[in-house]
Amino acid sequence: MSFPEPLVKLIEELRKLPGVGPKSAQRLALHLILSGKPAIDGLVSSLVAARDRIRRCSICGNLTEADPCPLCKDPRRDGSVLCVVASPQDVAAIERSGGFKGLYHVLRGAIAPMDGVGPEDVGTDELLRRVRDSKGKIKEVILATNPDVEGEATAVYLSKELKPLGVIVTRLARGLPQGAEIDYQDDITLIKALEGRREI
Amino acid sequence: MSFPEPLVKLIEELRKLPGVGPKSAQRLALHLILSGKPAIDGLVSSLVAARDRIRRCSICGNLTEADPCPLCKDPRRDGSVLCVVASPQDVAAIERSGGFKGLYHVLRGAIAPMDGVGPEDVGTDELLRRVRDSKGKIKEVILATNPDVEGEATAVYLSKELKPLGVIVTRLARGLPQGAEIDYQDDITLIKALEGRREI
Numbered sequence: 067m068s069f070p071e072p073l074v075k076l077i078e079e080l081r082k083l084p085g086v087g088p089k090s091a092q093r094l095a096l097h098l099i100l101s102g103k104p105a106i107d108g109l110v111s112s113l114v115a116a117r118d119r120i121r122r123c124s125i126c127g128n129l130t131e132a133d134p135c136p137l138c139k140d141p142r143r144d145g146s147v148l149c150v151v152a153s154p155q156d157v158a159a160i161e162r163s164g165g166f167k168g169l170y171h172v173l174r175g176a177i178a179p180m181d182g183v184g185p186e187d188v189g190t191d192e193l194l195r196r197v198r199d200s201k202g203k204i205k206e207v208i209l210a211t212n213p214d215v216e217g218e219a220t221a222v223y224l225s226k227e228l229k230p231l232g233v234i235v236t237r238l239a240r241g242l243p244q245g246a247e248i249d250y251q252d253d254i255t256l257i258k259a260l261e262g263r264r265e266i
Numbered sequence: 267m268s269f270p271e272p273l274v275k276l277i278e279e280l281r282k283l284p285g286v287g288p289k290s291a292q293r294l295a296l297h298l299i300l301s302g303k304p305a306i307d308g309l310v311s312s313l314v315a316a317r318d319r320i321r322r323c324s325i326c327g328n329l330t331e332a333d334p335c336p337l338c339k340d341p342r343r344d345g346s347v348l349c350v351v352a353s354p355q356d357v358a359a360i361e362r363s364g365g366f367k368g369l370y371h372v373l374r375g376a377i378a379p380m381d382g383v384g385p386e387d388v389g390t391d392e393l394l395r396r397v398r399d400s401k402g403k404i405k406e407v408i409l410a411t412n413p414d415v416e417g418e419a420t421a422v423y424l425s426k427e428l429k430p431l432g433v434i435v436t437r438l439a440r441g442l443p444q445g446a447e448i449d450y451q452d453d454i455t456l457i458k459a460l461e462g463r464r465e466i
Contacts, residue, residue: 068361069354070331072315079312082305084297090285096355097284099316099329100374105282106317110310112279115272116299117306129299131270154269155296161268174300 073099125196127172127189129154137161137170144168146205150193150224152176152217156210168208171196176216177223183216185223193224197231206234213240273299325396327372327389329354337361337370344368346405350393350424352376352417356410368408371396376416377423383416385423393424397431406434413440 069077073095080091098106122128123135130136137143137157147168151157152175160166173188185191197204207228211217225235240258242251251259269277273295280291298306322328323335330336337343337357347368351357352375360366373388385391397404407428411417425435440458442451451459 068328068337068358070320070329072312072319072331073329076312076316079309082308083294085290085293092355093285094283095316096329096353098313099320100353103317106313108282109279110313110317112272112276113298113306113310113313116276116295117303117310119272120270120299128268129270129273129296131272137268153296153300155292158268 122172126170127174127192128157128170142167145200145203147208148197148204148206149208149210151210152188152212152220160210168206173211173220176211177220178216179219188220190220190224190227194227194231197228197233202232204233206236209235209237213238322372326370327374327392328357328370342367345400345403347408348397348404348406349408349410351410352388352412352420360410366408368406373411373420376411377420378416379419388420390420390424390427394427394431397428397433402432404433406436409435409437413438 076095076098077088077091080086080094081088083091086094098109119131120129121131121133123130123133123138125134125138128135128137132139144167147166148171149160149166149168150171150173151160152173154172157170157172160170171193173190173193175183175188177183177185177188177190197207207224209221209224211220221237225237228235239262240255241262242248242255242259246255248256276295276298277288277291280286280294281288283291286294298309319331320329321331321333323330323333323338325334325338328335328337332339344367347366348371349360349366349368350371350373351360352373354372357370357372360370371393373390373393375383375388377383377385377388377390397407407424409421409424411420421437425437428435439462440455441462442448442455442459448456
Protein backbone atom coordinates (compact mmCIF):
# COMPACT_ATOMS: atom_id res chain seq x y z
CA MET A 67 0.00 0.00 0.00
CA SER A 68 1.55 3.31 -0.98
CA PHE A 69 -0.79 5.69 0.87
CA PRO A 70 0.46 7.25 4.13
CA GLU A 71 -1.15 5.82 7.26
CA PRO A 72 -3.39 8.81 8.18
CA LEU A 73 -4.85 8.69 4.68
CA VAL A 74 -5.52 4.94 4.98
CA LYS A 75 -7.24 5.62 8.33
CA LEU A 76 -9.39 8.37 6.80
CA ILE A 77 -10.40 6.08 3.93
CA GLU A 78 -11.41 3.43 6.49
CA GLU A 79 -13.55 5.92 8.41
CA LEU A 80 -15.28 7.13 5.24
CA ARG A 81 -16.00 3.53 4.23
CA LYS A 82 -18.18 3.17 7.33
CA LEU A 83 -20.66 5.63 5.83
CA PRO A 84 -23.72 4.15 4.11
CA GLY A 85 -23.34 3.71 0.36
CA VAL A 86 -19.61 4.48 0.37
CA GLY A 87 -17.51 1.66 -1.09
CA PRO A 88 -13.70 1.34 -1.08
CA LYS A 89 -13.29 3.27 -4.33
CA SER A 90 -15.51 6.20 -3.39
CA ALA A 91 -13.99 6.36 0.12
CA GLN A 92 -10.59 6.74 -1.55
CA ARG A 93 -11.90 9.39 -3.92
CA LEU A 94 -13.54 11.33 -1.06
CA ALA A 95 -10.42 11.17 1.14
CA LEU A 96 -8.10 12.33 -1.63
CA HIS A 97 -10.51 15.06 -2.64
CA LEU A 98 -10.53 16.37 0.94
CA ILE A 99 -6.76 16.26 1.34
CA LEU A 100 -6.01 17.74 -2.08
CA SER A 101 -8.57 20.52 -1.50
CA GLY A 102 -6.43 21.74 1.37
CA LYS A 103 -6.92 22.61 5.02
CA PRO A 104 -9.96 24.95 4.69
CA ALA A 105 -12.03 22.18 3.07
CA ILE A 106 -11.22 19.76 5.89
CA ASP A 107 -11.71 22.45 8.53
CA GLY A 108 -15.18 23.26 7.20
CA LEU A 109 -16.24 19.64 7.42
CA VAL A 110 -14.64 19.11 10.83
CA SER A 111 -16.29 22.14 12.40
CA SER A 112 -19.72 21.23 11.01
CA LEU A 113 -19.30 17.67 12.34
CA VAL A 114 -18.32 18.98 15.78
CA ALA A 115 -21.22 21.47 15.82
CA ALA A 116 -23.68 18.74 14.84
CA ARG A 117 -22.26 16.40 17.49
CA ASP A 118 -22.42 19.01 20.26
CA ARG A 119 -25.60 20.90 19.44
CA ILE A 120 -28.06 18.35 18.08
CA ARG A 121 -30.02 16.09 20.39
CA ARG A 122 -33.31 14.24 20.30
CA CYS A 123 -36.43 16.09 21.46
CA SER A 124 -37.49 14.59 24.80
CA ILE A 125 -41.15 14.66 23.71
CA CYS A 126 -41.21 13.51 20.07
CA GLY A 127 -37.71 12.11 19.48
CA ASN A 128 -37.00 14.34 16.47
CA LEU A 129 -33.53 15.88 16.06
CA THR A 130 -33.37 19.38 17.49
CA GLU A 131 -31.15 22.07 18.99
CA ALA A 132 -33.71 23.26 21.55
CA ASP A 133 -35.58 20.77 23.74
CA PRO A 134 -38.57 20.55 23.31
CA CYS A 135 -38.24 20.95 19.56
CA PRO A 136 -39.90 23.82 17.61
CA LEU A 137 -42.63 21.50 16.31
CA CYS A 138 -43.61 20.27 19.78
CA LYS A 139 -43.60 23.86 21.09
CA ASP A 140 -45.65 25.32 18.22
CA PRO A 141 -49.12 26.18 19.64
CA ARG A 142 -50.63 26.22 16.13
CA ARG A 143 -50.03 22.48 15.66
CA ASP A 144 -52.96 20.16 16.33
CA GLY A 145 -52.08 18.13 19.43
CA SER A 146 -54.92 15.65 18.89
CA VAL A 147 -53.23 13.94 15.92
CA LEU A 148 -49.88 12.20 16.19
CA CYS A 149 -47.95 11.10 13.11
CA VAL A 150 -45.53 8.24 13.88
CA VAL A 151 -42.47 7.98 11.62
CA ALA A 152 -39.31 5.88 11.69
CA SER A 153 -36.76 8.64 11.16
CA PRO A 154 -36.17 12.41 11.15
CA GLN A 155 -35.99 12.45 7.33
CA ASP A 156 -39.64 11.39 7.25
CA VAL A 157 -40.64 14.38 9.38
CA ALA A 158 -38.79 16.66 6.96
CA ALA A 159 -40.53 15.04 3.95
CA ILE A 160 -44.03 15.31 5.45
CA GLU A 161 -43.40 18.90 6.57
CA ARG A 162 -42.21 19.75 3.08
CA SER A 163 -45.49 18.39 1.68
CA GLY A 164 -47.48 20.79 3.86
CA GLY A 165 -50.17 18.13 4.23
CA PHE A 166 -50.03 17.65 8.00
CA LYS A 167 -50.57 20.08 10.86
CA GLY A 168 -50.49 17.74 13.87
CA LEU A 169 -47.57 16.58 16.00
CA TYR A 170 -44.97 13.88 15.34
CA HIS A 171 -43.44 10.97 17.13
CA VAL A 172 -40.10 9.83 15.72
CA LEU A 173 -39.12 6.22 16.38
CA ARG A 174 -35.50 5.11 16.27
CA GLY A 175 -36.01 3.12 13.06
CA ALA A 176 -38.46 0.31 12.32
CA ILE A 177 -38.94 -3.09 13.93
CA ALA A 178 -36.85 -5.69 12.07
CA PRO A 179 -37.13 -9.11 13.74
CA MET A 180 -34.79 -10.64 11.14
CA ASP A 181 -32.05 -8.23 12.24
CA GLY A 182 -32.85 -8.60 15.93
CA VAL A 183 -34.44 -5.14 16.19
CA GLY A 184 -37.42 -5.38 18.53
CA PRO A 185 -40.06 -2.84 19.63
CA GLU A 186 -38.01 -1.72 22.64
CA ASP A 187 -35.03 -0.93 20.34
CA VAL A 188 -37.00 1.58 18.29
CA GLY A 189 -38.67 3.20 21.31
CA THR A 190 -42.28 2.07 21.02
CA ASP A 191 -42.56 2.26 24.84
CA GLU A 192 -42.03 6.03 24.79
CA LEU A 193 -44.77 6.38 22.16
CA LEU A 194 -47.24 4.26 24.11
CA ARG A 195 -46.45 6.18 27.30
CA ARG A 196 -46.92 9.49 25.50
CA VAL A 197 -50.33 8.45 24.19
CA ARG A 198 -51.35 7.08 27.60
CA ASP A 199 -50.12 10.16 29.46
CA SER A 200 -52.02 12.50 27.13
CA LYS A 201 -55.19 11.31 28.90
CA GLY A 202 -57.37 11.40 25.80
CA LYS A 203 -55.84 14.55 24.29
CA ILE A 204 -54.31 12.46 21.51
CA LYS A 205 -57.29 11.16 19.53
CA GLU A 206 -55.67 9.77 16.38
CA VAL A 207 -52.31 8.12 15.72
CA ILE A 208 -51.24 7.97 12.05
CA LEU A 209 -48.75 5.18 11.46
CA ALA A 210 -46.49 6.67 8.78
CA THR A 211 -43.82 4.00 8.64
CA ASN A 212 -42.61 2.92 5.20
CA PRO A 213 -44.74 0.49 3.15
CA ASP A 214 -42.05 -2.22 3.34
CA VAL A 215 -41.60 -5.32 5.51
CA GLU A 216 -40.11 -3.52 8.53
CA GLY A 217 -42.50 -0.58 8.28
CA GLU A 218 -45.51 -2.90 8.08
CA ALA A 219 -44.26 -4.98 11.02
CA THR A 220 -43.89 -1.81 13.06
CA ALA A 221 -47.37 -0.62 12.08
CA VAL A 222 -48.98 -3.97 12.90
CA TYR A 223 -47.27 -4.10 16.30
CA LEU A 224 -48.15 -0.51 17.17
CA SER A 225 -51.78 -0.73 16.08
CA LYS A 226 -52.24 -3.76 18.35
CA GLU A 227 -50.74 -1.86 21.30
CA LEU A 228 -52.42 1.47 20.57
CA LYS A 229 -56.02 0.39 20.02
CA PRO A 230 -56.62 -0.63 23.68
CA LEU A 231 -55.62 2.93 24.64
CA GLY A 232 -58.78 4.23 22.94
CA VAL A 233 -57.18 6.15 20.05
CA ILE A 234 -58.08 5.94 16.39
CA VAL A 235 -55.17 4.25 14.59
CA THR A 236 -54.69 4.98 10.89
CA ARG A 237 -52.14 4.13 8.25
CA LEU A 238 -51.03 6.22 5.24
CA ALA A 239 -53.03 5.39 2.10
CA ARG A 240 -51.55 3.03 -0.48
CA GLY A 241 -52.05 3.47 -4.19
CA LEU A 242 -50.61 5.02 -7.32
CA PRO A 243 -48.04 7.79 -6.77
CA GLN A 244 -48.61 11.12 -8.55
CA GLY A 245 -47.59 11.01 -12.22
CA ALA A 246 -47.33 7.22 -12.31
CA GLU A 247 -47.94 5.13 -15.41
CA ILE A 248 -50.17 2.18 -14.56
CA ASP A 249 -48.31 0.04 -17.07
CA TYR A 250 -45.10 0.42 -15.04
CA GLN A 251 -46.45 -0.20 -11.52
CA ASP A 252 -45.58 -3.31 -9.54
CA ASP A 253 -48.31 -5.80 -8.68
CA ILE A 254 -48.65 -4.86 -5.02
CA THR A 255 -49.10 -1.17 -5.82
CA LEU A 256 -51.84 -2.04 -8.32
CA ILE A 257 -53.56 -4.43 -5.88
CA LYS A 258 -53.45 -1.77 -3.16
CA ALA A 259 -54.76 0.88 -5.56
CA LEU A 260 -57.67 -1.37 -6.51
CA GLU A 261 -58.45 -2.33 -2.92
CA GLY A 262 -58.41 1.29 -1.85
CA ARG A 263 -60.45 2.63 -4.76
CA ARG A 264 -62.79 5.50 -3.95
CA GLU A 265 -66.01 6.73 -5.46
CA ILE A 266 -65.63 10.00 -7.38
CA MET B 267 -37.08 23.22 6.62
CA SER B 268 -37.52 21.17 9.74
CA PHE B 269 -33.88 20.17 10.32
CA PRO B 270 -31.95 22.03 13.03
CA GLU B 271 -29.37 24.49 11.70
CA PRO B 272 -26.18 22.50 12.58
CA LEU B 273 -27.63 19.55 10.67
CA VAL B 274 -28.41 21.73 7.64
CA LYS B 275 -24.83 23.04 7.80
CA LEU B 276 -23.41 19.51 7.95
CA ILE B 277 -25.53 18.46 4.96
CA GLU B 278 -24.18 21.48 3.03
CA GLU B 279 -20.58 20.53 3.85
CA LEU B 280 -21.12 16.91 2.79
CA ARG B 281 -22.70 18.09 -0.49
CA LYS B 282 -19.38 19.66 -1.44
CA LEU B 283 -17.84 16.19 -1.70
CA PRO B 284 -17.57 14.71 -5.20
CA GLY B 285 -20.47 12.45 -6.16
CA VAL B 286 -22.57 13.41 -3.12
CA GLY B 287 -25.95 14.85 -4.10
CA PRO B 288 -28.52 16.49 -1.80
CA LYS B 289 -30.22 13.21 -0.94
CA SER B 290 -27.06 11.29 -0.09
CA ALA B 291 -25.65 14.25 1.85
CA GLN B 292 -28.81 14.13 3.98
CA ARG B 293 -28.52 10.37 4.43
CA LEU B 294 -24.84 10.62 5.40
CA ALA B 295 -25.45 13.46 7.88
CA LEU B 296 -28.34 11.68 9.57
CA HIS B 297 -26.42 8.42 9.65
CA LEU B 298 -23.54 10.16 11.43
CA ILE B 299 -25.75 11.94 13.95
CA LEU B 300 -27.95 8.94 14.67
CA SER B 301 -24.87 6.70 15.06
CA GLY B 302 -23.88 8.78 18.06
CA LYS B 303 -20.81 10.67 19.23
CA PRO B 304 -18.18 7.90 18.79
CA ALA B 305 -18.97 7.61 15.05
CA ILE B 306 -18.54 11.37 14.57
CA ASP B 307 -15.44 11.44 16.79
CA GLY B 308 -13.78 8.69 14.73
CA LEU B 309 -14.32 10.62 11.52
CA VAL B 310 -13.29 13.96 13.04
CA SER B 311 -10.04 12.62 14.45
CA SER B 312 -9.09 10.90 11.20
CA LEU B 313 -9.82 14.12 9.29
CA VAL B 314 -7.68 16.15 11.70
CA ALA B 315 -4.84 13.60 11.55
CA ALA B 316 -4.94 13.60 7.74
CA ARG B 317 -5.00 17.41 7.67
CA ASP B 318 -2.05 17.75 10.09
CA ARG B 319 0.17 14.86 9.10
CA ILE B 320 -0.11 14.48 5.34
CA ARG B 321 1.82 16.74 3.00
CA ARG B 322 3.17 16.57 -0.52
CA CYS B 323 6.66 15.12 -1.04
CA SER B 324 8.97 17.97 -1.98
CA ILE B 325 10.65 15.81 -4.63
CA CYS B 326 7.85 13.90 -6.37
CA GLY B 327 4.66 15.62 -5.16
CA ASN B 328 3.08 12.41 -3.84
CA LEU B 329 1.15 12.49 -0.55
CA THR B 330 3.34 11.49 2.37
CA GLU B 331 3.90 11.77 6.10
CA ALA B 332 7.71 11.92 5.85
CA ASP B 333 9.42 14.26 3.39
CA PRO B 334 10.97 12.99 1.14
CA CYS B 335 8.43 10.19 0.73
CA PRO B 336 9.32 6.49 1.18
CA LEU B 337 9.34 5.93 -2.59
CA CYS B 338 11.80 8.76 -3.27
CA LYS B 339 14.03 7.56 -0.42
CA ASP B 340 14.03 3.89 -1.44
CA PRO B 341 17.56 3.11 -2.79
CA ARG B 342 16.24 0.02 -4.63
CA ARG B 343 14.09 2.14 -6.98
CA ASP B 344 15.54 2.88 -10.41
CA GLY B 345 16.25 6.63 -10.50
CA SER B 346 16.75 6.67 -14.26
CA VAL B 347 13.05 6.20 -15.08
CA LEU B 348 10.41 8.68 -14.01
CA CYS B 349 6.69 7.87 -14.24
CA VAL B 350 4.54 11.02 -14.45
CA VAL B 351 0.97 10.71 -13.16
CA ALA B 352 -1.83 13.20 -12.53
CA SER B 353 -2.78 12.12 -9.00
CA PRO B 354 -1.71 10.09 -5.94
CA GLN B 355 -4.35 7.42 -6.72
CA ASP B 356 -2.46 6.64 -9.91
CA VAL B 357 0.75 5.99 -7.96
CA ALA B 358 -1.18 3.61 -5.71
CA ALA B 359 -2.65 1.77 -8.71
CA ILE B 360 0.69 1.38 -10.50
CA GLU B 361 2.42 0.29 -7.28
CA ARG B 362 -0.32 -2.28 -6.73
CA SER B 363 0.35 -3.68 -10.19
CA GLY B 364 3.99 -4.28 -9.30
CA GLY B 365 4.95 -3.45 -12.88
CA PHE B 366 7.17 -0.45 -12.23
CA LYS B 367 10.35 -0.05 -10.19
CA GLY B 368 11.41 3.49 -11.06
CA LEU B 369 10.46 6.79 -9.43
CA TYR B 370 7.31 8.91 -9.76
CA HIS B 371 6.39 12.48 -10.37
CA VAL B 372 2.86 13.41 -9.28
CA LEU B 373 1.26 16.40 -11.01
CA ARG B 374 -1.59 18.34 -9.42
CA GLY B 375 -4.13 17.05 -11.94
CA ALA B 376 -4.11 17.29 -15.73
CA ILE B 377 -4.04 20.27 -18.05
CA ALA B 378 -7.61 21.27 -18.96
CA PRO B 379 -7.65 24.40 -21.14
CA MET B 380 -11.46 24.34 -21.29
CA ASP B 381 -11.57 24.70 -17.49
CA GLY B 382 -8.76 27.23 -17.41
CA VAL B 383 -6.24 24.76 -15.95
CA GLY B 384 -2.87 25.46 -17.55
CA PRO B 385 0.53 23.75 -17.25
CA GLU B 386 1.63 25.99 -14.35
CA ASP B 387 -1.49 25.00 -12.37
CA VAL B 388 -0.63 21.31 -12.41
CA GLY B 389 3.07 21.86 -11.65
CA THR B 390 4.77 20.98 -14.92
CA ASP B 391 7.56 23.48 -14.05
CA GLU B 392 8.63 21.38 -11.06
CA LEU B 393 8.79 18.29 -13.26
CA LEU B 394 10.86 20.03 -15.94
CA ARG B 395 13.19 21.46 -13.29
CA ARG B 396 13.56 18.01 -11.71
CA VAL B 397 14.53 16.44 -15.02
CA ARG B 398 16.90 19.29 -15.85
CA ASP B 399 18.53 19.26 -12.40
CA SER B 400 19.10 15.49 -12.60
CA LYS B 401 21.88 16.28 -15.10
CA GLY B 402 21.27 13.20 -17.22
CA LYS B 403 20.49 10.84 -14.36
CA ILE B 404 16.86 10.65 -15.49
CA LYS B 405 16.99 8.90 -18.88
CA GLU B 406 13.32 8.11 -19.54
CA VAL B 407 10.08 9.86 -18.62
CA ILE B 408 6.93 7.75 -18.90
CA LEU B 409 3.84 9.93 -19.35
CA ALA B 410 1.19 7.97 -17.46
CA THR B 411 -1.66 10.46 -17.58
CA ASN B 412 -5.14 9.12 -18.37
CA PRO B 413 -6.03 8.31 -22.00
CA ASP B 414 -8.69 11.06 -22.06
CA VAL B 415 -8.74 14.63 -23.43
CA GLU B 416 -7.02 16.25 -20.44
CA GLY B 417 -4.52 13.44 -20.01
CA GLU B 418 -3.59 13.54 -23.70
CA ALA B 419 -3.26 17.34 -23.64
CA THR B 420 -0.92 17.03 -20.65
CA ALA B 421 1.14 14.34 -22.38
CA VAL B 422 1.42 16.32 -25.62
CA TYR B 423 2.52 19.45 -23.74
CA LEU B 424 5.04 17.59 -21.59
CA SER B 425 6.56 15.59 -24.42
CA LYS B 426 7.20 18.84 -26.31
CA GLU B 427 8.92 20.37 -23.26
CA LEU B 428 10.81 17.24 -22.21
CA LYS B 429 12.36 16.14 -25.51
CA PRO B 430 14.74 19.14 -25.75
CA LEU B 431 16.12 18.08 -22.34
CA GLY B 432 17.53 14.93 -23.93
CA VAL B 433 15.34 12.31 -22.22
CA ILE B 434 13.42 9.48 -23.85
CA VAL B 435 9.71 10.30 -23.53
CA THR B 436 7.23 7.41 -23.60
CA ARG B 437 3.49 7.00 -23.13
CA LEU B 438 1.59 4.02 -21.64
CA ALA B 439 0.48 1.55 -24.31
CA ARG B 440 -3.09 1.66 -25.62
CA GLY B 441 -5.06 -1.45 -26.53
CA LEU B 442 -7.46 -4.06 -25.21
CA PRO B 443 -7.68 -4.34 -21.42
CA GLN B 444 -7.21 -7.79 -19.86
CA GLY B 445 -10.34 -9.97 -20.10
CA ALA B 446 -12.03 -7.70 -22.65
CA GLU B 447 -14.51 -8.87 -25.27
CA ILE B 448 -13.65 -7.36 -28.64
CA ASP B 449 -17.35 -7.15 -29.48
CA TYR B 450 -17.90 -4.73 -26.59
CA GLN B 451 -14.93 -2.38 -27.12
CA ASP B 452 -15.38 1.21 -28.24
CA ASP B 453 -14.04 2.29 -31.62
CA ILE B 454 -11.03 4.20 -30.32
CA THR B 455 -9.84 1.28 -28.22
CA LEU B 456 -10.06 -1.02 -31.26
CA ILE B 457 -8.28 1.50 -33.50
CA LYS B 458 -5.50 1.89 -30.90
CA ALA B 459 -5.24 -1.89 -30.48
CA LEU B 460 -4.87 -2.31 -34.25
CA GLU B 461 -2.38 0.54 -34.59
CA GLY B 462 -0.29 -0.85 -31.72
CA ARG B 463 -0.39 -4.49 -32.84
CA ARG B 464 2.78 -6.50 -32.19
CA GLU B 465 4.32 -9.54 -33.82
CA ILE B 466 4.05 -12.67 -31.68
